[in-house]
Amino acid sequence: MTAATNEIKVKARINGEPVEFFCEPRQTLLEVLRDRLGLTGVKEGCSNGNCGACNVIMDGVLVNSCLVLAVEAEGRTITTVEGLARDGGLHPLQQSFLEHAALQCGICTPGFLLAAKALLDRNPHPTEREVRYWLAGNLCRCTGYDKIVRAVLDAAEKMAMQ
Amino acid sequence: MSEQTTQEIVSPAYKVIGTRPARPDGVDKVTGRALFGADIQLPGLLHGKVLRSPHAHARIRRIDVSRAARLPGVKAIITAADLPDVENKIQEVGEGAIGLKYLSANLLARDKVLYHGHPVAAVAATSVHIAEEALALIEVEYEVLPPVLDVRAAMAADAPILLDDLRTDELGQKGTEPTNVAEHIRFQMGDPAAGFAAADVIVEREFTTSTVHQGYIEPQNATALWNQDDTITIWTSTQGAHSARDQVAEVLQWPATRIKVVPMEVGGGFGGKGNIYLEPLAALLSRKAGHRPVKLVMTRAEVLMATGPTSGSFIRVKMGATKDGRITAAEVWMAYEAGAFPGSPVGAGMNVILAPYRIENVLIDGYDVVVNKPRTSAYRAPGGTNAAYAAEVVIDELCEKLGMDPLEFRLLNGVKEGDRRASGPAYRRIGYLETVRAIQQSEHYRTPLEGPNRGRGVASGYWGNWGGRSSVAASVNADGQVNLIVGSVDLSGTRTTLAMQLAETLGIPVEHIKPVVADTDAVGYNDVTGGSRTTFGTGVAVYELGRRLKEEMIGRVAELWEVDPAEVSYADGVFAAGERRMTFREAAGRLNEDRPIMVSAATHAQEVGPGFATHCVDVEVDPETGKVTILRYTAAQDVGRAVHPDLVEGQIQGGVTQGIGWALNEEYFYDREGHLLNATLLDYRMPVAPDLPMIDTILIEVPNPGHPYGVRGVGEVPIVPPAGALANAIYHAVGVRLTHLPMSPARILEALWAKA
Numbered sequence: 001m002t003a004a005t006n007e008i009k010v011k012a013r014i015n016g017e018p019v020e021f022f023c024e025p026r027q028t029l030l031e032v033l034r035d036r037l038g039l040t041g042v043k044e045g046c047s048n049g050n051c052g053a054c055n056v057i058m059d060g061v062l063v064n065s066c067l068v069l070a071v072e073a074e075g076r077t078i079t080t081v082e083g084l085a086r087d088g089g090l091h092p093l094q095q096s097f098l099e100h101a102a103l104q105c106g107i108c109t110p111g112f113l114l115a116a117k118a119l120l121d122r123n124p125h126p127t128e129r130e131v132r133y134w135l136a137g138n139l140c141r142c143t144g145y146d147k148i149v150r151a152v153l154d155a156a157e158k159m160a161m162q
Numbered sequence: 163m164s165e166q167t168t169q170e171i172v173s174p175a176y177k178v179i180g181t182r183p184a185r186p187d188g189v190d191k192v193t194g195r196a197l198f199g200a201d202i203q204l205p206g207l208l209h210g211k212v213l214r215s216p217h218a219h220a221r222i223r224r225i226d227v228s229r230a231a232r233l234p235g236v237k238a239i240i241t242a243a244d245l246p247d248v249e250n251k252i253q254e255v256g257e258g259a260i261g262l263k264y265l266s267a268n269l270l271a272r273d274k275v276l277y278h279g280h281p282v283a284a285v286a287a288t289s290v291h292i293a294e295e296a297l298a299l300i301e302v303e304y305e306v307l308p309p310v311l312d313v314r315a316a317m318a319a320d321a322p323i324l325l326d327d328l329r330t331d332e333l334g335q336k337g338t339e340p341t342n343v344a345e346h347i348r349f350q351m352g353d354p355a356a357g358f359a360a361a362d363v364i365v366e367r368e369f370t371t372s373t374v375h376q377g378y379i380e381p382q383n384a385t386a387l388w389n390q391d392d393t394i395t396i397w398t399s400t401q402g403a404h405s406a407r408d409q410v411a412e413v414l415q416w417p418a419t420r421i422k423v424v425p426m427e428v429g430g431g432f433g434g435k436g437n438i439y440l441e442p443l444a445a446l447l448s449r450k451a452g453h454r455p456v457k458l459v460m461t462r463a464e465v466l467m468a469t470g471p472t473s474g475s476f477i478r479v480k481m482g483a484t485k486d487g488r489i490t491a492a493e494v495w496m497a498y499e500a501g502a503f504p505g506s507p508v509g510a511g512m513n514v515i516l517a518p519y520r521i522e523n524v525l526i527d528g529y530d531v532v533v534n535k536p537r538t539s540a541y542r543a544p545g546g547t548n549a550a551y552a553a554e555v556v557i558d559e560l561c562e563k564l565g566m567d568p569l570e571f572r573l574l575n576g577v578k579e580g581d582r583r584a585s586g587p588a589y590r591r592i593g594y595l596e597t598v599r600a601i602q603q604s605e606h607y608r609t610p611l612e613g614p615n616r617g618r619g620v621a622s623g624y625w626g627n628w629g630g631r632s633s634v635a636a637s638v639n640a641d642g643q644v645n646l647i648v649g650s651v652d653l654s655g656t657r658t659t660l661a662m663q664l665a666e667t668l669g670i671p672v673e674h675i676k677p678v679v680a681d682t683d684a685v686g687y688n689d690v691t692g693g694s695r696t697t698f699g700t701g702v703a704v705y706e707l708g709r710r711l712k713e714e715m716i717g718r719v720a721e722l723w724e725v726d727p728a729e730v731s732y733a734d735g736v737f738a739a740g741e742r743r744m745t746f747r748e749a750a751g752r753l754n755e756d757r758p759i760m761v762s763a764a765t766h767a768q769e770v771g772p773g774f775a776t777h778c779v780d781v782e783v784d785p786e787t788g789k790v791t792i793l794r795y796t797a798a799q800d801v802g803r804a805v806h807p808d809l810v811e812g813q814i815q816g817g818v819t820q821g822i823g824w825a826l827n828e829e830y831f832y833d834r835e836g837h838l839l840n841a842t843l844l845d846y847r848m849p850v851a852p853d854l855p856m857i858d859t860i861l862i863e864v865p866n867p868g869h870p871y872g873v874r875g876v877g878e879v880p881i882v883p884p885a886g887a888l889a890n891a892i893y894h895a896v897g898v899r900l901t902h903l904p905m906s907p908a909r910i911l912e913a914l915w916a917k918a
Contacts, residue, residue, distance in 0.1 A: 024291070026291060027291075034201075038203070039194070040197070040198075040200075040201035041195065042194070043198070043380070043429070044381070045380065045381070045429075045462065046842070046843050047462065048462065048842060048844070050462075050842060050843035050844045051379055051462075051843050053379055080194065081193065082194045084193070090189070090193070094189075094192040094193065097192050098184055098185070098189070098192060099184075101182070101185075101655075101808035103188075103191055103192070104430075104653070104654035104655060104812055104813075104816065105378075105379075105380070105427070105428060106187075106191035106192075106196055106427065106429070107198060107378075107380040107427075107429025107430060108379050108429075109191055109192055110192075113192065129852075131851070132852040132854075133851075133852050135850075135851040136850045136851055136852050137850075138851075139377075139379055139848060139850065140379070141376075141377045141379055141430050141432070141848065142430055142654060142812070143816050143819075144812075144815035144816045144817075144819035144849075145815075145849075145850075145854055146811075146812075146815045146854075147808070147811075149851060149856070
């Protein structure tokens with residue numbers, strides 16, 4: 001990729017692979033992930049941090065990629081929904097969302113999966129209340145959250161048994 | 163955690179219907195591979211932005227794009243001057259009729275802007291940031307006019323007039339004076355005056371409701387390529403590819419068959435993605451930019467300012483009943499805001515408002531009124547939630563005055579087969595009373611609610627549902643797998659429910675059906691996915707498709723066996739004649755050696771089964787803050803036949819949650835000049851996970867006689883009862899009747915203070 005005059009080179013680790021890209025200082029991580037790196041599983045719902053559709057995990061922390069500038073990714077490790085499935089199989093959360101019909105249209109699903117992963121990474125045995133409060137930054141307009149909460153609780157249980 | 167229950171009234175032994183298979187698009191949607199509208203990438207793609215009016219009501223004096231055009235990277239700029247003049251014709255687009263002229267004027271304002279956010283110009287550039295910079299360089303001179311922002315104010319004699327050519331359609335007669343009232347409709351039955359004279363108790367109340375939005379998480383988007391051969395391809399997140407194509411054709415005055423619409427995955431619609439906004443702009447920009455593809459994606463603020471919302475409204479309900487609890491008469495007067503152009507769902511609201519009740523003497527007046535807000539579009543059971551809210555609160559008050567249990571009252575007055583409502587013919591087989599009994603017998607209702615500031619409310623709801631036109635096709639592969647080609651866009655799992663119906667009809671496993679949503683060039687016409695029509699209406703087409711496919715294969719197996727087709731039977735995936743047997747898979751292999759197997763079907767499903775629901779909710783109201791906490795929620799619904807119970811439950815839970823948001827929090831705030839003040843998802847407050855408990859569902863299966871498997875639409879009616887149920891629960895918790903939606907903490911506090 002060639003750099004325009006005002007573009008900055010950024011090196012990061014994304015979904016386990018070293019990645020280099022050029023970006024303008026005004027571009028968000030969301031824009032670069034989607035439009036430059038082709039990771040369109042990261043969704044744009046509001047671009048001001050209110051809906052969680054663009055959630056990614058950066059150095060272990062759940063972030064709204066619309067509120068992170070792409071240049072801030074320098075030296076960071078980032079996981080997007082495209083990096084959740086490992087070893088040829090779906091992540092237990094992905095499996096659980098399918099089994100519990102925890103998605104309808106699917107636009108919020110990548111964000112919910114990343115948010116749920118970040119929760120289970122730090123709290124492997126959350127209560128229903130903890131799941132609901134942790135997911136407060138993710139909007140879903142289709143499901144009423146019922147089946148999403150069940151899917152996360154069930155995945156936690158299954159992951160604990162593994 | 164509570165459980166979901168399914169009560170089957172009739173239970174034929176289906177093999178596929180009623181099971182819960184994985185959805186065929188599931189893996190793509192949990193791995194990020196599913197392509198939604200904004201995900202499309204094309205070589206040479208340009209990015210567009212729309213300039214929007216900063217005023218709610220103004221005349222456009224002058225637009226100067228010359229400075230913007232000189233900005234490096236800008237490739238095209240369009241204004242209303244680039245849109246063809248269209249005569250004022252009416253086009254049917256499923257859930258409402260649209261004046262084409264108004265449709266065009268909503269895309270790009272011609273001489274006047276009519277709401278804050280009304281598009282004025284659009285730019286295509288090499289990057290979205292350059293397009294944004296260019297917008298700032300477009301000069302528009304406005305003559306600002308006084309706005310009108312409330313339905314009753316807009317009906318006043320001295321109100322500012324939005325549309326100079328608008329005349330009231332007064333019960334079918336065109337008026338002669340300029341007005342903001344587009345239409346007055348009336349439903350009448352019996353003798354209301356006599357009915358009220360016979361009443362022992364009469365309750366009359368007035369209600370107002372705020373403008374609310376569908377709130378889909380995916381913003382509107384469109385990408386278009388106007389090719390050098392003058393064909394247009396449009397990739398968009400739409401509820402109806404054919405409807406989008408035909409709307410674009412009309413506003414561009416371009417042959418529909420030279421336009422191909424490719425329906426991308428849709429990130430929620432709820433009625434709001436049946437209209438076009440960006441598609442024609444992207445196409446015009448593409449042509450003007452030298453036939454390069456152009457992508458337009460709205461910001462969230464644009465979505466809230468200029469798409470969607472459903473009507474703010476004023477509703478007066480008067481109802482009378484005898485001492486023994488029989489409703490004798492009802493009178494309703496309702497006025498709905500249409501937004502900037504005619505077409506509110508007031509007619510649908512009039513259908514909904516008294517539908518669950520058998521009332522002999524009825525008068526319903528409805529008004530469709532333009533105001534300086536975005537043009538409204540359908541939102542899940544359009545016009546139903548606010549209407550039912552008003553009626554269900556009045557019924558609760560009647561029950562209180564009569565000292566009757568609200569469910570007993572509904573059982574006494576509720577509609578069943580053969581009853582008719584003021585707005586339509588007699589009901590065929592329906593399951594309304596079953597939903598009331600299901601709540602009555604539920605563990606939830608039988609468990610007493612205790613504690614201060616706690617209350618329980620119930621409410622019912624109706625939605626008529628829809629059938630519509632559908633085209634489908636199937637080809638059988640040599641390995642016995644069937645490709646099912648549909649044109650109904652999949653918003654929430656209809657690939658699955660349609661594949662299940664084909665599998666049931668063919669007697670093969672659902673995993674052997676591969677459903678594909680095709681573009682407008684690849685499949686026949688399909689009405690929009692909306693009106694709860696797809697699993698029912700396209701389901702009818704799929705059933706017919708399965709029947710024809712069986713017939714075709716029986717005929718060809720008979721050819722192969724050299725017997726009369728009448729001698730060949732087919733059941734449970736096996737063809738048989740005398741001693742001869744052949745499985746579906748074997749037949750697929752043999753027949754394909756000769757020639758491929760492909761059939762199609764096109765239907766217009768007419769025998770629509772309406773949906774009824776009764777909901778029960780327990781709340782606790784914080785008397786210091788006015789905040790409502792939902793303790794428990796149960797929704798009982800006649801679903802006809804739950805093709806995939808998980809998906810039906812999901813429809814109910816999602817609809818209930820939207821209803822809860824409408825009831826308690828969601829509303830548009832405008833300042834006096836008509837600027838929308840809360841165009842973000844922080845300030846437009848939709849429910850989040852901690853706001854809710856689990857939503858319990860009771861699925862009641864009273865089969866729709868108009869569908870071979872008894873299917874009724876299920877998606878819309880769940881949004882109808884929640885506001886009424888919550889208003890009644892709040893009353894029983896703290897003793898105040900809330901007559902405005904949303905029943906936000908501030909309004910509840912005001913009501914509590916007024917009571918004290």
